Amino acid sequence: MRETPAHETAPHARPQVVVATLALAGIVAALMQTLVVPLIGDLPRLLDASPSSTTWVITVTLLAAAVATPVAGRLGDMYGKKRLILACTVPLVLGSVVCALSSSVVPMIAGRGLQGLGMGIVPLGISLLRDVLPEQRVGSAIALMSASMGVGGALGLPFAAAIAEHGSWRTLFWVAAGLSLVVAVMVAVFVPKGAARTTPGRFDLLGAVGLGAGLVALLLAISRGSDWGWASGTTVSLFVGAAVVFTAWGWWELRTRQPLVDLRVTARPQVLMTNLASVLVGFAMYAQSLVLPQLLQLPVETGYGLGQTMLAMGLWMAPAGLMMMAVAPVGARLSAVRGPKVTLALGALVIATGYASSMLLLGSTWGILVVTLVCNSGVGLAYGAMPALIMSAVPRDETAAANSFNALMRSIGSSVAAAIMGMILAHMTMDLGGTALPTEAGFRTALLIGAGVGLAAAVVAALIPVRRATVTGDPVEATPARTAART
Template structure:
C-alpha cells in the first residue's frame, strides 16, 4: 500500500475528490465560449481551430483506460496525482500559446488528465466507509455536472471581460490546489491492488482504434461521411478492434479484462452508459443554440453567451442536488432501478421539450434542462455502483475507467448525430442557413428515444450478488471482510 497521511473525515475526502472532478469538468467546457473566436485569435481556419476541442477528446479517450489500469497496478491515489500533472502543464501551455499548434498540444495534455473522475470514484471504494460509499459515489459522479454548470458562465464572463488566457491560468492554479489537497489529506489505497505487467501493445492497439473511431465520428461531417478518409478510418476500426480483443484475451494481465467486461452486469451497464452519454449530451447541443439564436427566427431567444451560461448553470447544479436522492433510491431498490429511473427522467425531459421549443421564454428551456439533468444525476451515480458491484477489488479503477470511456463514446456519437440532423434541417435567415425549429424538435425526439432505450437496457441488467465475486483469500482477510460488507450496499439490488 502506498504511503499516505492519516485520513480526514470521510466527508472531507469526498469533498476533495469531488473538487477534483469539478476541475476536470471545468477543463472540458473551458473553450466553449472561445470556439467562434479561435480562428481570429490564432489566425487560422475554423477547421484547424476545431482541433482545439478534438485533441482533448482523443487524448482523454486514450488516457482514461490506461490511467485506470495503472491505478489498479500502482495505486489509485498515485495515479490520480499523476493525472493532474498533464492537466497543469496543458493549462500553462494553452495560457502561453500564440498560435493554434501549441494550443492544440496544450489541450491534448489537458485531455491526458481526464482520468481524474473514474480514478476518484474508484478510490472511494478503498477510503470511504461502506455505509457512506453509495452517497459518496453519487456526489463524485455529480461533480462533472457542477463543473460543466460553472464552466460556461465562468468562461463566458472571463472571455467577455478580460483576456482568454486567464481561463487557463485559473485552471492551472485549481489543479495545483487539488493536487496539494489530495497529497495532504486523502489516504492511499488498500494493498489489494492488481499486480502484473503493463500491457503496452494493448494500450497502443486500443488507443489506435479509439482515435480512428472518434476521428471518423467527430470529423466525418467536415470531411464528408462518404469521403475516403472517413471510410478508411471506419475500416481501420473494424480491423483494429477485433485484433485488440484477440490480443487482450491471450494475456493474463490485459489492459482491459474482456472476460470481466463481458459479464452481463458489466456489459449491459456499459451499453446503458453509451446510451446515457448520448442522451445527456444531445440536449446540451440543442438548448444553448436555442437560447442564443436571434428572437427574429421565431424560436430563438436572443440571449448573450454569458446569459446562456447562467441559464444552463442550474441544470448542472441539479445533478449535485439530486445525487443524495439517487443514492437513497439505490440503497432502497438497488442502482439498477436508479439507472432506469434516471433514464426515464432524461426521456421525460426531452419529451417535455418538444411542445416548449418556440416559446418566448427561457424559463421553459430551464425546466427541460432541470428534468434532464435530474435524470443524469441519478444515472451517473448508479453506473459506477453497478460496475463496482460486478468486478473484483483489483480491477475497480480499470473497470470504472472503461465505463467512463463508454460514456464518452456516447457523447461523441451524440455530437455527430445531432450535428447531422441540425445541419440537414435548416431554414434561411437573412441569407444564412440556421437549424430549423423542426430540426431542433427532431434532435430532442432522438434524445427522448435514446433515453427510453437506456431505460430498457437498465431494466434488463441481471444483477448478481457482489459477494460471489470475491476471491477466497479476500473473503477471509480483513480487507475481504470489509469488501463483503460494503459491495452489496454499494451495488447489490432488489432487481
C-alpha cells in the first residue's frame, strides 16, 4: 500500500525549517567522526593506556556506524524515519556523556561506539525529505543534506582543536552532548513524520547480525591491516571470514521473505553502478582529508612541510567543508536540468581535477586551500547526486534502507582510502631527527592515486543506465519476486 506523503498531511510544516533542522542533525552526527582527531597524540597519556589501545577510540566509531547505518535505514522504512532519527540521537547524547566522564580507555571506547550508532541520521534524513517536502524542493534539499556530512567533518577539526588547546578535553564531549540534545528537540518539534509501512512486517534480525559480522571483519582487516601486517594470520583470517559471512548472508537475504537489504533491488544496474561509484567517491573524498592535513602540519625543516599547528590546520581545511554546502544548490539545479547522472560524473571529474592541481600547488597553505576547495566542490556535486539516483530507482517504502546501504558503500570507500593512504605514507619515509616522516614523493603518490580514483568514479558514473531523472513519486513497481516474498 502506498503511503500518503507527509507534506500532504502536514501543511503547516515549513520546508526551510525542516531542511535546516535535518541538515543540522547531519552536521552534528558527522562532527563525531573528527571530534577526537586533535586528541589522538594525547589519548595514551589522558587515558593511561597504550597507543595501540587508544586507536580503538577511532576504529570503534567506524565499525559501529557501518553496522548501525543499514539497520537504522531498514527500521526507518518499517516504523517511520523521524522516529528512527530521534532514536539515533539517543546514543549520540549518551555516548558523548560517557566519553566526557571517562578516565580510562574502556569507557571511552564504549562511548565512541555509542556515538557511531548515531550516524544513520544522514541517510534517514535524506529519505525523510522525500516524504515531507513538496516535489519541487526535494532535489535541492537532498543535495544540502548530503553536504552536511562534509560540513560536519570539516568543522569538527578546528572546533575540536580550539577547545582542546584552550580548555579541558572533556568539554569537547559535553558540547557534543548538548548539540545532540538540541538536535533531538528540534527534530521532535519541527520535522513532520515521514511515510512508514502500514504493516511494518518482521525485522530481519539474522540478516542484521550477518551483515554486522561481515562488516566488522572486513573493516577491521582494512583499518588495522597495516598495523597487524597484511599477510598476518589475523588479517588474512578476517578477510576470509568476511568473504564467507557475506556469501552466507547473501544466500539468506535472497531467500528470506522480508530481507534487511533487498538484493534484487540492489542488483538493478542503476543502483549497482551508483553504489560502485559511491565507493570510489568515498575513497576520493577521504584520501585528501587524510593526506593534506599531515602535509600542513609537517615541520618546515622537511623542505615541503608547512609547519601549521593543529588549530591552524583545521582552519585551513574548514572552508572546503563549507564549499560542499555552497555547491549543493548548484548541483541540484544541474540534476534537475541534465539528470543526477551528469552531476555525479561532473563531480567526480572535478575531484580528479583538484587532485591533479595539487601537483603544482603543494608548496603553500594557499595552494592547499585551493586544492581542498576544488576537491570538495566535486564531492558536494557527487554527494547530492547519489541519493537522487538511488531514490529514483527504488520503491518509496525502501528509500531509507537503500540510502543507508549507499552511505555504507561510501564508508567502505573511505576505509579503503585510509588503509591505502596510510600504507603509502608509512612506507615512503625519510628520517628527520630520528623520526620517520612521509616524503614529498609519498604525498604526491597518494594524491595521484586520488586523481586516478576520481577519474574511475567519473567513468563508472557515465556508464550508469538511468531510466528516470526524478526522485519523486513511486518510480519502481514491485517485481513478482518481491511481491511473492512479502506475501
